[in-house]
Amino acid sequence: MFGRRGLTAEERADAEEVQRLTHAWDRACQGAGLVREVSTVTGPTVLVPEITFVHLGPPDRLTVRLQPGMVPADVQAAASRIAPHMGAYGLRVEPRGIGQWVIVTLLYSDPLAETQPFPLVSGDTVLLGTDESGQEVTQTPTDLGHIAVQGATGSGKSAFLYALLSQLAQRPEVEITGVDPSGILLRPFSGAMLGLGEPGVIADYLSRLVAGMDKRITSIPLDRDYLPDADGLLFVVLEEYPGLLRYLDAADPKIGKRVRGYVARLLAEGRKAGIRVVLVAQRAEASVIGSTERGQCSTRITFRVDNHDAVKLLHPDVDQDTAAAHASALPGIALLSSPGRPLTRVRAPWIGGYGEYVQRIGSAA
Ligand SMILES: Nc1ncnc2c1ncn2[C@@H]1O[C@H](COP(=O)(O)OP(=O)(O)O)[C@@H](O)[C@H]1O
Ligand SMILES: [Mg+2]
Structure with missing residues (x-):
């Protein structure tokens, strides 16, 4: 029942899923050019926005710390190139805090695919x-x-x-x-x-x-x-x-x-x-x-x-x-x-x- 490190099978599966998402995110950001390039003693290296927390859903949500110089709109602009490599239809990107963080929600279908009912008209708008x-x-x-x-x-x-x-x-x-x-x-x-x-x-x-x-x-x-x-x-x-x-x-x-x-x-x-x-x-x-x-x-x-x-x-x-x-x-x-x-x-x-x-x-x- 319990694995080597005291994890249940379910916890192990979750940990693997988090690892898979993190890995896919890193590769997708590199592919989409959502990176910061820095030079180090060993030569230039690229840094991607860092996933600091994964909430497994559905929907799966990533808490991401942006690299210096990046704004949430940069993630939004790369979303359609990142999503397919994470097995998602699209990404919803929401700023968190003063712009240094974003919450990225993986959308597994088009959120606009459903007909939108017409609400009662109210207010000034x-x-x-x-x-x-x-x-x-x-x-x-x-x-x-x-x-x-x-x-x-x-x-x-x-x-x-x-x-x-x-x-x-x-x-x-x-x-x-x-x-x-x-x-x-x-x-x-x-x-x-x-x-x-x-x-x-x-x-x-x-x-x-x-x-x-x-x-x-x-x-x-x-x-x-x-x-x-x-x-x-x-x-x-x-x-x-x-x-x-x-x-x-x-x-x-x-x-x-x-x-x-x-x-x-x-x-x-x-x-x-x-x-x-x-x-x-x-x-x-x-x-x-x-x-x-x-x-x-x-x-x-x-x-x-x-x-x-x-x-x-x-x-x-x-x-x-x-x-x-x-x-x-x-x-x-x-x-x-x-x-x-x-x-x-x-x-x-x-x-x-x-x-x-x-x-x-x-x-x-
Ligand atoms: N907002 C909407 N939600 C769901 N279905 C829609 C919506 N707008 C259009 N449709 C569907 O598409 C069809 C064509 O839309 P219509 O407004 O007549 O197009 P247009 O005027 O551009 O030729 C509608 O009859 C309806 O079936
Ligand atoms: Mg018409």
């Missing part, structure tokens, strides 16, 4: 998604700023917009409008432009929004440089914006140009006037959503896109591995950049289908 550690990612409607959403067909853009708009619609200060070529997303909102109608009518509609914005700007109180939220927050959704511009350009390039001008003004000046633009595209093509427009969108969300240059367009700070892996993301999984937080992989909330969306908007009205 809207839910954008749930991150890999199960934390809700929220934002106040004001701080959302302008929003850019991209993703291939079937990647989860509409489902995300259903969740976003149905939360916003609950709020008394928020109004929702926009242009929707398919006529589906914005159908519950009276006043939105549905379908691809007369190009001139679409341009006139946007010109009225710009005129409304100009009027709102003149009503900004003298002691402020923005319109208080209480005076209303208008979300202008431009569904399939590149497609809209292509349609307008083909019909009359002058109208396409007018519309670009109006949207540029809404983006540049809308924020202080309580106007938020939501740009939706299958791909945030540089020729359609230029760098100025992208720069003005403080919330950017990318569902699956085929090519990782498209990820980089909206998230210039994305690392190569994350961008490449995102080409096969499940519907509803997105990369999110929002003010004050590093690029985060999230699962967007799922409110149910279109019927549920229409019902929620109806009950908010």
